[in-house]
């Protein structure tokens with residue numbers, strides 16, 4: 001961090017550490033697509049070829065688990081109190097082709113991490129070394145992200161959240177389908193893409209363990225060009241956010257797999273756009289590109305929503321349950337309860353949200 005030690009607060013140290021681990025995660029995500037040895041493992045899952053070993057089929061899961069463990073490693077190194085409060089979709093236990101149980105984790109040296117990964121990767125030393133290197137090498141946070149951080153840092157004073165009241169939800173790569181498919185939307189409209197690598201996000205969200213309310217968000221886009229490029233990160237801590245509002249392009253963002261009746265009703269009264277990735281859709285609302293995101297289905301989880309939800313809270317918006325209008329809280333205990341089972345609505349402006357919900361709840365005449 002470009003700073004003086006005496007001006008650093010726990011808030012700024014935690015936020016900066018999250019930006020660094022997100023940069024490390026982004027690098028791993030890019031390397032899995034750009035390095036031949038890793039990319040071949042990734043697309044084997046896609047094509048379904050060579051599913052003869054359980055592991056090859058699960059390479060995407062291994063990349064997710066490894067990123068999650070890497071985040072855990074660097075966060076707890078600086079903030080030991082967070083150790084048992086970092087959650088995600090995956091557990092770190094793997095069974096390799098020989099039937100051995102292995103716990104994937106970051107070791108203290110790159111060599112040790114590579115050796116461990118090699119066991120899960122069925123002896124693929126080159127792939128193991130590449131992954132280990134990407135995780136251990138020093139992160140270089142983008143200049144623009146660093147500048148945003150320096151801009152908001154003075155506002156972090158007075159926003160301190162006690163570390164022993166913070167829990168974390170991670171989604172190592174949201175938009176998996178787009179990530180594996182690897183397309184690029186050349187025609188992004190007003191800054192928003194319908195599909196492709198642009199819709200992939202790394203989501204690291206913090207919540208208050210006492211209340212369940214989201215309070216820290218880091219949402220990163222690891223792909224800024226079809227080849228990879230650098231990382232764009234948006235972040236918030238308490239009421240402070242890095243976001244500079246962008247011009248509105250559409251009223252509402254939806255998944256293309258949203259219920260056809262809901263799409264029809266909304267399209268009659270509002271301008272609607274579709275894009276991939278739950279994290280990316282909420283990010284579009286947080287950036288001001290859309291006013292509302294409606295997801296009537298049960299397809300999202302707390303790890304998808306926590307980080308971008310925090311970005312919205314910092315700006316006076318939020319995420320609520322679609323069916324019940326109840327709050328979405330994040331201190332839910334375990335994975336089994338992590339599904340957003342009543343759907344979600346994400347909004348910047350509660351008045352616009354109300355108009356959308358009123359329309360959807362009108363009975364057909």
Ligand SMILES: [Mg+2]
Nearest residue numbers: 171174175304
């Ligand atoms: Mg996800």
